Amino acid sequence: xxxxxxxxxxxxxxxxxxxxxxxxxxxxxxxxxxxxxxxxxxxxxxxxxxxxxxxxxxxxxxxxxxxxxxxxxxxxxxxxxxxxxxxxxxxxxxxxxxxxxxxxxx
Amino acid sequence: xxxxxxxxxxxxxxxxxxxxxxxxxxxxxxxxxxxxxxxxxxxxxxxxxxxxxxxxxxxxxxxxxxxxxxxxxxxxxxxxxxxxxxxxxxxxxxxxxxxxxxxxxxxxxxxxxxxxxxxxxx
Numbered sequence: 001x002x003x004x005x006x007x008x009x010x011x012x013x014x015x016x017x018x019x020x021x022x023x024x025x026x027x028x029x030x031x032x033x034x035x036x037x038x039x040x041x042x043x044x045x046x047x048x049x050x051x052x053x054x055x056x057x058x059x060x061x062x063x064x065x066x067x068x069x070x071x072x073x074x075x076x077x078x079x080x081x082x083x084x085x086x087x088x089x090x091x092x093x094x095x096x097x098x099x100x101x102x103x104x105x106x
Numbered sequence: 107x108x109x110x111x112x113x114x115x116x117x118x119x120x121x122x123x124x125x126x127x128x129x130x131x132x133x134x135x136x137x138x139x140x141x142x143x144x145x146x147x148x149x150x151x152x153x154x155x156x157x158x159x160x161x162x163x164x165x166x167x168x169x170x171x172x173x174x175x176x177x178x179x180x181x182x183x184x185x186x187x188x189x190x191x192x193x194x195x196x197x198x199x200x201x202x203x204x205x206x207x208x209x210x211x212x213x214x215x216x217x218x219x220x221x222x223x224x225x226x227x228x
Contacts, residue, residue, distance in 0.1 A: 001168075034214040036151075043201055043218035044143075044151065055216075087151055091212045094165065095141060097151040 002026055004090055006098035012106040019075040021101045023088035028068045032092040035064055035073045038100075039084045047086075048073065078103070108133040110202050110219035117225045123190040126222045128202030130183045133217075136160040139205035140185040141215055142176060144198040154200075156211035157185065165211050192226045199223050 003026040013019050023033065031051040036044040046055045048064035051071055061076040075082055083105055088098040113127040128140060141156035155166035157176045164176040175188045185202055200222045203215035 032212075036215075038151075043203075043221055044215070045218075046206070046214055046216055049206065049214045089151075089214065091214060094167065094212060095153040095156070095215070097143075097153065100150045 002029065002090060002092065002096060004088055004096055004098040006086075006088055006101050008101060009099065010102040010104060012104050013078050014106045015078055015080055017078045017106075019078050019082075019103060021073045021086055021088075021103075023066075023071040023073070023098050025069045025071075025090055025092075029090045029092035031067045032090055033064075033066070033071050034089045034091065035062075036087045036089065037082075037084045038087065044087065075103075108204055108217040110204060110217055112200075112202060112219040112222045115223040115225070117227065118192050120193055120226055120228055122192050123188060124192060124224050125186055125188040126200050126202075126224070128185040128187070128219050130185070130204065133204075134208075135178075135183040136180055137208040139211040139213060140176075140178065141203045141205065141211065142174075142185075142187040143201045143203055143215065145201070145221075146195070146198040149198075154187070156205070158209060158211060159185070189224075192224075194226050197224065197226045 005024045033051045035048040038044040052064045085102045136159045139156045142154040157164040159178040178185045202219040204217040205213035206216035207213040
């Protein structure tokens with residue numbers, strides 16, 4: 001079974017920082033990867049699909065890259081509303097989520 | 107705009123079953139998968155299974171095979187998730203989510219319900 005490993009599991013950053021989160025699949029999944037943002041007490045929100053496509057309405061400071069086994073979510077300039085937990089999800093065969101990365105205020 | 111509205115919080119005894127509903131409005135119901143994803147307190151997201159209403163056959167994560175049943179009622183645009191033989195570890199928020207691509211359960215979750223807290227306690 002495919003496994004997804006996100007890193008780091010948490011990070012501290014300041015407003016304006018560039019933040020990078022990685023997601024590694026245990027086997028190749030082409031571009032079948034999505035990224036979600038979740039705030040406490042809320043449902044996840046889709047940010048990126050097909051590894052690098054920005055969901056409608058999502059700010060352009062969010063970007064995704066990668067294919068095969070290694071993927072990255074980048075926030076180019078962290079904003080106060082971006083402090084949240086981020087999850088990757090592969091949908092190559094069945095939907096599977098990564099363990100999450102909590103982005104906290106430094 | 108697609109909206110998914112879930113049923114309210116439940117408190118259940120160990121060994122019992124729970125059935126959570128998810129009513130969709132806006133968009134097309136029949137051809138887009140409804141997935142169920144749960145999140146235990148302080149934990150990550152876990153896909154349980156999904157169904158495409160027009161096909162009526164659900165796919166389940168291996169972990170939940172035999173214990174979860176996902177169904178839909180096209181006449182009311184409502185999906186259901188029933189989990190049986192509940193144990194304390196099943197205490198979680200259960201979300202329904204609609205897929206972004208038609209005719210497949212293997213897709214991103216574009217629209218989400220508000221979540222339903224299920225507490226399993228004696």
